[in-house]
Amino acid sequence: MARGDGGATARGKRAAPRAAKPGAKSTGDPNLVQLLTPDGDRIDSATGPDGTEYRVDFTDEEYRGLYRDLVLVRKLDAEATALQRQGELGIWASLLGQEAAQVGSGRALRTQDMAFPTYREHGVLYCRGIDPIMPLGLFRGVDQGGWDPNEFKFNMYTIVIGAQTLHATGYAMGISMDGKIGGDEGEAVIAYFGDGATSQGDVNEAFVWSGVFNSPIVFFCQNNQYAISEPLERQTRVPLYQRAAGFGFPGVRVDGNDVLATYAVTRNALDNARNGQGPTLIEAYTYRMGAHTTTDDPTRYRIASEVEAWRAKDPLARMKAFLEKQQIADESFFADIDEQAKRESLHLRERVLAMPDPEPLTLFDHVYAHGSPLLDAEREQAARYLESFEGSAH
Amino acid sequence: MATETLTLGKALNLGLRRALEQDPKVIIMGEDVGKLGGVFRITDGLQKDFGENRIIDTPLAESGIIGTAVGLAIRGYRPICEIQFDGFVYPAYDQIVSQVAKMHYRSQGKVKLPIVIRIPYGGGIGAVEHHSESPEAYFSHTAGLKVVSCASPQDAYSMIQQSVLSDDPIVFLEPKRRYYEKGPVDVDAPLADAYPLHATRLVRAGRDATVLAYGPMVRTALDAATAAEEDGRDLEVFDLRSLSPLDLRPVYDSVRRTGRCVVVHEAPGNLGLGSELAARITEECFYSLEAPVLRVTGYDTPYPAARVEEDYLPTLDRVLDGVDRTFGW
Ligand SMILES: Cc1ncc(C[n+]2csc(CCOP(=O)(O)OP(=O)(O)O)c2C)c(N)n1
Numbered sequence: 001m002a003r004g005d006g007g008a009t010a011r012g013k014r015a016a017p018r019a020a021k022p023g024a025k026s027t028g029d030p031n032l033v034q035l036l037t038p039d040g041d042r043i044d045s046a047t048g049p050d051g052t053e054y055r056v057d058f059t060d061e062e063y064r065g066l067y068r069d070l071v072l073v074r075k076l077d078a079e080a081t082a083l084q085r086q087g088e089l090g091i092w093a094s095l096l097g098q099e100a101a102q103v104g105s106g107r108a109l110r111t112q113d114m115a116f117p118t119y120r121e122h123g124v125l126y127c128r129g130i131d132p133i134m135p136l137g138l139f140r141g142v143d144q145g146g147w148d149p150n151e152f153k154f155n156m157y158t159i160v161i162g163a164q165t166l167h168a169t170g171y172a173m174g175i176s177m178d179g180k181i182g183g184d185e186g187e188a189v190i191a192y193f194g195d196g197a198t199s200q201g202d203v204n205e206a207f208v209w210s211g212v213f214n215s216p217i218v219f220f221c222q223n224n225q226y227a228i229s230e231p232l233e234r235q236t237r238v239p240l241y242q243r244a245a246g247f248g249f250p251g252v253r254v255d256g257n258d259v260l261a262t263y264a265v266t267r268n269a270l271d272n273a274r275n276g277q278g279p280t281l282i283e284a285y286t287y288r289m290g291a292h293t294t295t296d297d298p299t300r301y302r303i304a305s306e307v308e309a310w311r312a313k314d315p316l317a318r319m320k321a322f323l324e325k326q327q328i329a330d331e332s333f334f335a336d337i338d339e340q341a342k343r344e345s346l347h348l349r350e351r352v353l354a355m356p357d358p359e360p361l362t363l364f365d366h367v368y369a370h371g372s373p374l375l376d377a378e379r380e381q382a383a384r385y386l387e388s389f390e391g392s393a394h
Numbered sequence: 395m396a397t398e399t400l401t402l403g404k405a406l407n408l409g410l411r412r413a414l415e416q417d418p419k420v421i422i423m424g425e426d427v428g429k430l431g432g433v434f435r436i437t438d439g440l441q442k443d444f445g446e447n448r449i450i451d452t453p454l455a456e457s458g459i460i461g462t463a464v465g466l467a468i469r470g471y472r473p474i475c476e477i478q479f480d481g482f483v484y485p486a487y488d489q490i491v492s493q494v495a496k497m498h499y500r501s502q503g504k505v506k507l508p509i510v511i512r513i514p515y516g517g518g519i520g521a522v523e524h525h526s527e528s529p530e531a532y533f534s535h536t537a538g539l540k541v542v543s544c545a546s547p548q549d550a551y552s553m554i555q556q557s558v559l560s561d562d563p564i565v566f567l568e569p570k571r572r573y574y575e576k577g578p579v580d581v582d583a584p585l586a587d588a589y590p591l592h593a594t595r596l597v598r599a600g601r602d603a604t605v606l607a608y609g610p611m612v613r614t615a616l617d618a619a620t621a622a623e624e625d626g627r628d629l630e631v632f633d634l635r636s637l638s639p640l641d642l643r644p645v646y647d648s649v650r651r652t653g654r655c656v657v658v659h660e661a662p663g664n665l666g667l668g669s670e671l672a673a674r675i676t677e678e679c680f681y682s683l684e685a686p687v688l689r690v691t692g693y694d695t696p697y698p699a700a701r702v703e704e705d706y707l708p709t710l711d712r713v714l715d716g717v718d719r720t721f722g723w
Contacts, residue, residue, distance in 0.1 A: 090520045090700055119522075141700025144523050159524045160482060161454055199453035201485065227454045229430035235453050301429040360705035363698040374664060378693050382705070385715060 031239070032285060033265055034255040038313045040321025046261065048252045049241070054264040060328045066259050067319050067329070068337050069103045073123040074316060075341035076132045079348050080122075080139070084294045088352055089139045093120045097257070097289030100315030101222050103127060104262025105284070108270060109190060112153070116168035116191045119157045120222075124192065128154040132344075136352050143358070162200030165191045165219065169206040172215035172273075181216060186274035189217045190266070196227025198243065199235045207247040207281070216273035218266065219244075219281045222256060224288035229301040244281035256286030257315040287313070360386060396582045403573035405547035406436050408581060409554035410474065414444050417472060420558055423450040424459060424476030424512075433478055434514055434573055456486035460511065464493050467507045472558055480515040481524025487532070494563045495538030509563045510554070515543075516610045516660050517692075517707055518571035520700040527697055528661035533565045534638040534670075541637040542591060543567035545612035547577040549595075549635065552588035560591065567637075569610035592636040594644050600630035603654035603720055606645060606671060608634040611658045611708060618713035627717065637667055645671075646678045653684035654720040658708050663691035685723030690716035 033046045033054050045055035058066070077095050084092040095102060102123025109115060115124055119135075126132055130147050137143040138157060145156040158164035168191035180187045197203050198221060210217050221240055225232055236243070244251030254265040262284055269280035287310035291298050323329040364379040400408065413420050422437055428451040431438030441449035452459050456477060463473035477483045483490070490511065497505045517526030533541045540562050544550040550568070557564040589595060597612065598619050607615035612633045619629035630648050634640070649655045655675055657668040672687035690708045698706050708716075 091522060138699075139522060141520060141522070141703075143699050159522060160485070196454035199455040199458065201455060201457050227425070228433065229426045229428070230451050230454070234451050295433070297430075300431070357701040358699065360702055363695055363702045363706055364693065367695045372694075375694055378663075382693065385712070386705075388715075 032253050032255055033261050034258050035261040035264060036255075036258045036318055036322055038257075038318050040318045040323075040325055042260075042322060042326070048250075048265070050250050050252075052250075052252070052268065054261065054268060056260050056264045058260075063323060063328050064333065066103060066107065066263075067316075067323060068340075069107065069123075069127065070099045070259060070316050070319060071337050071341050072344060073099050073103060073126050075345045076126070076348055077122055079345035080136060081290070081294065083136070083349065083352055084139070089136060089294075090141050091293050091295055092139050093293045094288075094290045095120050095122050097287050097310065097315070098222055098224055098284075099123055100259035100319075101256035101262050101284040101286050104259040105190065105192075105220055105266040105282075108263050108266035109153075110188075110270070110274075112185065112187045113270060113274075114153045114155070114168075114171055114187065114189045116155045116164040116171070116189065117157055118161075118164065118192050118194060118197070119159055120194075121157070121192050125154060128152045130154060133348060133351050133355075136348075137355065140352065140355060142355055162193060162197040162202040162206075165193055165197070165203045165206035166209075168217055169209045169215060172210060172217035172279075173213055175216050176213065181274065181276045187216065188270045188273040189215075190220050190270065191217060192220050192222065194227060195221060195223040195225065195232050195235055195240060196230065197221070198240055207244070207279075210279040211248040214276070214278040216276070217279045218269045218273055219279060220266065221281065221283045222286055223283050224286050226288060226292065226298075226302070228292045228296060229298075231301075239283070241281055241283035244279075247279075247281075249279045249281065251281040251283065253283040253285050256284030257313045257318070259315060259319060397578050397580050399576050400547045400551070400579045401574050401576050402544070402547045402550045402569070403434060403436055405551040405577075405579050406544075406554055406568065407438055407440070408579070409551040410437065411440060411443075413474070413555050413558040414440065414448065416555075417558075418448075419470060420472045420474065421448045421450060421466070422474045422476065423452050423463060425452060425454055425478050427451060427476050432476060434570065436512075436514075436568070436573075437476065456482055456484075457489050460486040460489035460494060460509075463509050464489065464497070464507060467509050468505060472508045472510075474510040474512060474558060477511060477513045479521075479525045480513055480527040480529055483511075483513055483529060490533070490539070490565075491536045495536045498562070499538055506561045507563045508558070508561045510557045510560075510566050511564070512554075512566045512568060514570035514573075515567045516569050516571060517697060517703050518610060518660075520703070522700070523697065526700075526703065528659065528692065530565075530567060530637050530659075531661055531666050534667060539563055539565055539638065540592070541565045541567065542635060543569065543609035543637060544635070545569060545572065545607075545609055545633050547575075547579045549589070549633075551579045551581065552585060553591055553635070555585055556588065556591040559585070567609055571610050572613060575613065592639055592641055594641040595633045595635055596630070596644060596648075597633045598629065598631040600628040600652070602628045602652060603630070603656060603717055604645065604648040604652045605629050605631045605656050605658060605713070605717070606634060607631065607658045608637060609660075611660060614708060614710055614713060615658055618710045618717070621710060621714060622717055625714075627721070629717065640670070640674070642671075642674055642678070645675065649675055649679045649687075650682040653682055655679075655683070655687045656690060656713070656716045656720055657687060658690045658713055658716070660692050660707055662694045663689050664694045666691055685720045688716050688720050
């Protein structure tokens with residue numbers, strides 16, 4: 001049996017799989033798993049570097065659902081960028097261009113799987129069912145991430161590059177120790193990071209540990225080609241997915257702008273992890289279309305033609321082309337989704353503008369689980385100080 | 395004598411340029427320092443003029459940046475390492491405190507490590523977490539390291555060059571919220587005539603109380619001194635400049651005159667530099683003090699979300715409050 005069978009998503013009932021368009025061929029390149037060409041043609045199945053065969057069969061409803069996810073995630077992200085530009089957020093790390101990598105991998109997670117994100121995984125966060133306003137609190141500066149990682153199985157954002165991969169590794173070891181491997185209840189972990197992060201000691205140590213302990217973990221590297229200004233060549237001389245071999249587990253490069261292939265490859269790796277077959281490194285080959293963050297100036301380090309070449313591989317356009325060609329969706333469907341995206345982003349905007357600043361004294365909250373006399377005294381001192389302004393314009 | 399008006403950031407850039415011109419062994423290494431010119435543009439234009447072998451975009455690995463600088467320094471280079479933000483120095487912490495700080499000692503002076511570790515530090519810019527920290531106490535506590543912070547464009551210009559010339563490793567703290575503030579810089583004065591790297595500087599003379607600050611808080615302390623004039627109080631303000639080693643002789647003289655001292659820093663108070671300053675000043679000036687040496691500092695919390703950082707940071711008002719308290723004793 002093909003190890004790479006994507007299997008069913010949690011949603012929708014299974015229908016007969018859509019046939020791939022005759023003539024649409026796999027690139028035949030085991031170094032890049034692809035199931036949907038940039039022109040929107042379906043590829044039946046694709047083979048990974050270790051011979052694993054990847055395929056997906058979604059219902060029409062599921063295909064439409066994936067497209068909806070892509071559009072909403074892009075729109076909400078664009079709204080956040082706009083909010084930053086208007087001074088409502090301190091900074092924003094846009095995912096523009098990386099929607100398929102995030103939605104494909106995010107939708108491949110099962111409810112019980114745990115995700116450890118960086119600071120750019122707004123699409124995965126969305127797939128986990130977390131209110132999209134949550135990361136905006138962090139970037140607006142009213143909190144440091146407001147969701148409950150345990151409830152949503154989606155950890156806090158991580159700003160220190162690579163640190164979360166070790167947290168994910170420890171969590172995965174815990175799954176093994178808890179005997180939560182195998183079967184439908186089996187759990188797996190996914191750790192997100194960028195191409196730049198692969199240079200960090202933490203990430204390499206995470207690889208070592210996970211390999212040695214055969215932990216149920218998937219390392220999901222979104223290779224968006226840049227770490228701020230530094231191109232991939234500044235981080236590595238070998239294709240990133242090949243690094244896995246040195247740590248003793250498989251590595252696979254997937255077309256990160258192809259939501260179907262990303263889904264199939266991630267689902268397969270997660271199932272392998274959950275079934276006791278240890279880690280996989282997935283390199284989602286993609287491109288960050290915008291700036292690194294809103295403080296960045298990408299024109300200093302990359303040329304327009306490169307950006308244009310990647311625009312031709314846009315993850316949304318290719319999914320839309322596929323839905324149109326296969327008549328899975330019609331004009332009114334697309335119009336409805338655009339309408340929904342507009343509504344939700346407007347709603348997001350209204351709520352962000354209404355987000356209150358925290359009360360000053362809350363900055364003393366939660367420093368320790370069991371409190372601290374020093375801090376209690378400081379809180380009191382700060383409160384007295386603030387009271388001294390009572391009635392003044394402060 | 396050519397005096398120009400420069401921002402603190404531009405003064406650093408020019409100082410780095412001078413250091414690169416003076417000695418072909420001087421190199422700059424870090425994340426994004428090349429094409430981008432650093433996330434704060436402090437190395438802007440340097441790679442263009444000095445090439446990729448001297449302005450090196452490194453892999454994204456702080457421990458690697460410092461660890462490789464150690465080897466380069468042993469080999470005879472004078473690396474200037476940029477840590478992108480204060481909160482990201484910790485992956486390199488082991489290299490800095492275990493290797494950089496101790497190698498000269500361990501080799502009985504045979505190995506010199508003329509490394510400058512530049513860190514944009516401190517808060518007040520509305521950044522997200524890990525971008526506003528004040529890690530000076532960790533480094534000041536480590537013997538073998540020297541720690542300095544500049545507060546004016548003139549000091550930025552000369553102190554960075556003096557640091558590069560130092561055979562001791564220097565942690566060079568740049569007050570990032572002051573990068574864009576302007577001041578006069580004498581760009582042609584010989585470095586030998588510059589104010590000594592490790593000397594505390596009197597920045598405002600006064601009679602009634604002594605205020606100590608460094609880095610980003612110097613501006614705040616000076617503003618507070620101006621505001622205190624309205625209350626009829628004449629504050630004397632010092633810019634420490636060097637956090638390790640400390641140069642406190644001028645401060646002792648001042649406190650013996652004023653009898654009152656307030657120390658200001660952004661870092662948390664508990665075991666911060668202020669504790670050390672208060673203890674030393676108390677020892678030296680005990681019989682002259684009218685009040686205990688008071689500290690106005692950040693609180694002992696992790697650096698909070700940006701929308702409450704003004705409540706966390708010592709502001710002009712909180713400095714004045716500290717001054718009030720010392721007079722209320
Ligand atoms: C340890 C550490 N060093 C430096 C930084 C500053 N920084 C933030 S994002 C970034 C680039 C990250 O690139 P990559 O891992 O490729 O992820 P991407 O943002 O491109 O998805 C850098 C250098 C940081 N956050 N953490």
